[in-house]
Amino acid sequence: MVKKVLMICLGNICRSPIAEVVMVDTLEKAKVKDVEVDSAAIGGWHVGNRADPRAISTLQKHGLKCTHIVRQIRKQDFSEFDFIFGMDEDNMSELRRLAPKESKAELLMLGDFGLEKKNRIIEDPYYERGAEGFETAYQQCVVACAAFMKERLQK
Ligand code: 4NP
Numbered sequence: 392m393v394k395k396v397l398m399i400c401l402g403n404i405c406r407s408p409i410a411e412v413v414m415v416d417t418l419e420k421a422k423v424k425d426v427e428v429d430s431a432a433i434g435g436w437h438v439g440n441r442a443d444p445r446a447i448s449t450l451q452k453h454g455l456k457c458t459h460i461v462r463q464i465r466k467q468d469f470s471e472f473d474f475i476f477g478m479d480e481d482n483m484s485e486l487r488r489l490a491p492k493e494s495k496a497e498l499l500m501l502g503d504f505g506l507e508k509k510n511r512i513i514e515d516p517y518y519e520r521g522a523e524g525f526e527t528a529y530q531q532c533v534v535a536c537a538a539f540m541k542e543r544l545q546k
Contacts, residue, residue: 394427396414396473400478400513403442405516406532407431407478408430409450409532412456423545472496473496478500513535
């Protein structure tokens with residue numbers, strides 16, 4: 392059966408598009424099939440836009456392409472997706488608030504897989520001047536996506 396994974400962050404232009412692309416790449420490299428991955432925003436400010444240029448260039452630096460167009464999370468995501476990931480505690484409380492009673496999705500924080508406790512929050516790099524925070528988010532996603540895949544998708 393196909394499993395569906397949705398990556399969420401506040402704006403869907405920095406962290407969650409990186410997490411989406413990294414998860415797809417992780418699955419492809421491990422030849423894990425039948426997993427669909429998407430990403431979306433909590434807020435609607437950037438709907439219809441591409442990811443932040445710093446997210447796109449960080450992924451490019453690692454040989455990866457991001458063509459995602461921003462969309463906002465919607466009610467049916469909670470019944471269509473098996474796993475919905477937030478990047479930080481604020482994302483998680485918003486997800487819990489938005490989830491309808493009949494939600495089937497597991498709400499998980501991505502950094503709870505594979506990362507040390509002190510490093511488990513994938514911080515918002517949007518307001519930072521450079522692209523360093525994007526590289527940090529990328530590296531956290533690489534570790535967390537591999538750990539999640541091993542724990543939950545390869546059994
Ligand atoms: P993201 O970063 O949640 O990692 O995509 C942000 C992007 C935009 C905004 C906030 C966070 N914003 O307020 O526009």
